[in-house]
Amino acid sequence: MRCLLIDDDIPTVEALLRIVNWSDHGVGETMTAYNIQDAQRLFEAARPDIIVCDIEMPRGSGLDMIKWVREREYDGGFIFFTCHESFEFASTAISYNADAYLVKPIDKTKLEAALRKAVDALKQNRMLDEYSKLGMTWIKNKEWVERNFWRDILTEAISPRTDLIQWEIRKRELPLTVEGAYGLFLVGVPRSQLEGHWDSSIFQYALSNLGSEVLFRQVNHDRVIPYQTESAFYNAMIVEGPFDAEQLRDIGERLIALCAQYLKCTITCYISETVAISELSRTREQLELLDASNIIFRGKVHFQKDPFHYDTTDRYALDMDRFALLFVQKEKIQIVNGLKKELERLTEQNKLDPATLHSIREDFLQVVYSMLLRNHIQAHRLFADETILQLAQQADSSVFDFMKWAQAITDKTIDSIREALKSEGVVDKAKRFIHEHYKQELSREDVAAHVYLTADYLAKVFKAETGLAIKEYLNECRINAAKQLLLESKSSISEIALETGFDTLSYFSTVFKKMTGETPNAYRSKHKPLQ
Known part of the structure; x- marks a missing residue:
């Protein structure tokens, strides 16, 4: 697909090109224009599938652009963004069938959700057109339509307002009501577990099918929504309330065992309270935060109402003198094994909460920086390697990620010190x-x-x-x-x-x-x- 970006502010256009992985949304070509006149010429030369456009520009507004393209029977996606929220702008945009109306500064998550919604709507419209030509009915797409509805709910591509949700339900002709109560059954797997073992798309397909079969006794159920973040893969499964919490716990434990057996990974399950459909997106965010704070309770089923309990009566402090001596002696194995044993001991004593893990990381870095300074080595250059930067971002996520980072830091530091000593x-x-x-x-x-x-x-x-x-x-x-x-x-x-x-x-x-x-x-x- 082809996307046209329009904004008179060049840095904004460059930022849009940079922050969005366009190929993930099926966009193979992006075109840019800095005023409406150039945009219209590009449109006539190569009609885009999606248009992302600023509203307020000095040589013609975004509203002028959407009027112009709709007059030419353009049925593609159209996403607006602007510096000022305006009912007049929004109502005009809606009247010309705009897909989304975003307020600057652009939020990457909301932009990608809007983009996904526009792409899905475009695919759906084109598919429905094709079905009508073949004499097929819309009902054949019911599952696909409902799955995209739930995805839009969870990502707030549909605004969490009851009236707007009801309007979307009617528009998509879904057998749902906004009065219903729902729960979220969230399955999480850290990305670091899968590196080198799985292709991400294949893994998500396998995980969602397994979850669908265990929870709904049906493969590819339309209420199983797979997605991923920078640190984890998730399956969000929507269950209708009221539900039996203990029965869901049993299902979660069975799913954990099956994933360990067949997918060779450790999943963690989180079960929410029952909420209104408009609260599902906020509930998803809360469960993700719960997962991010889970350092030592992985591979289990957790209820949203039951917080993790850590023993924080005595705060732990890393023995920095001991590790400094090991660095002087260049004992790589003893450094890594020493850290591992400390983390295992704290885990057994239920004392390794996120704050403690972070403090150990800071103390360890202080030892490393001290050694590098003593040997006249610049840390910011030494650790500018892309792999180490990525490991550092994930180090606070789990014991496993922390140890991968610590191993890489230790190897790099001691190898560089040895090199420096060989003048x-x-x-x-x-x-x-x-x-x-x-x-x-x-x-x-x-x-x-x-x-x-x-x-x-x-x-x-x-x-x-x-x-x-x-x-x-x-x-x-x-x-x-x-x-x-x-x-x-x-x-x-x-x-x-x-x-x-x-x-x-x-x-x-x-x-x-x-x-x-x-x-x-x-x-x-x-x-x-x-x-």
């Missing part, structure tokens, strides 16, 4: 970096960053081994390359100066004469072989 290896690495990048603008800070050292410390080590400052070595490398070009190429002196990394011809000539005793022209005339 020969560091200098050789710095030399190689200079030889590979001498044509670029290069500072001693750039070289130091490559070997994870401070610039002052590397300069000291480099001078001690080579007898040259880093800048002197860089110039020597550049002049050697220039000498070869003077003899082997027909390039001008100024071209050679730029090609070997010098900013100006005068500075190149000054350095060249200082190092060779001759000007570049004289060197070429004297040493270039006769043709």
Whole structure:
């Protein structure tokens, strides 16, 4: 599908392109326009499936755009966003069949929900058109329509207002009422459990089918809604109230056992109180927060009304002196095993709550930073690796995620300290970096960053081994390359100066004469072989 983004504010357009993973919504091509006139030209050249448009623009409003496209029988999705909430704008947008009306600053979750709603509506309309051509009835899509209704309820793509929900029920011709009471049966699995073992889409399909069969005794039930966040996979299953809580507990325990047996993963089940349909989205958020705070009670069934109970009478403090000594001794295995045993002991004593796990992480980092500072290694450069950044984001989620992060941090820290202590290896690495990048603008800070050292410390080590400052070595490398070009190429002196990394011809000539005793022209005339 093709999407057209329209806003006179260029940074907003760039942000929209960046924050949304468009391919996840089936959008393979995005077009951008910064005024209505350009948008109309793009529309006529390649009609988009979805339009995301600002309302207030100086050279024609978003309302002008939706009127213009609807007059041309455009049936695609249309999402508005604006800085100011206005009943007049909203009512006009609705009259032209807009899919959503969002207020800036754009919330990623709400934008993706609106986008998903627009895409689903578009697919549904096109499917229904195709069915009508084939003489098929709308009833064949009932399950698909109802599943999307519940997804829209849970994500607030449908506003949690009773009147709007009732309107959607009537519009979609669903056998539901807003007066009914519902419960949420949420199944959660941390992403970290599945890395390297499952394709995410296959896993979600398997988990939702297993949950559907256990809870509803039917595969692919329309009230089983799979979705995912940055840290977990979820299945939200809507059950009608009133329900038997103990019966749901038994179902949850059976589902946990089946997932362990067949999917080789540990799921956790959360069961809400019965609520009105308009409260389901807020209930989903509350259960997700409950899951995020669950450090040691995974693989069980939990009711929303029963909070986790931790023993926090005595606050735990990491023995930082002990771990600092292990880092000095470079005992990787003892560091990781020591942390693991501490976490296991706290878990057994029911003392490992989220705050305690976070405090252990901060104390451990303090030990690491102290060791890096002592060895003149810059932590922010050392830990800029994408894998470590991702592990750090998940470290507070569970003991498993914490240990993965601690292992990576420990390995990186001790390996870097060992490298730093081998001054020969560091200098050789710095030399190689200079030889590979001498044509670029290069500072001693750039070289130091490559070997994870401070610039002052590397300069000291480099001078001690080579007898040259880093800048002197860089110039020597550049002049050697220039000498070869003077003899082997027909390039001008100024071209050679730029090609070997010098900013100006005068500075190149000054350095060249200082190092060779001759000007570049004289060197070429004297040493270039006769043709």
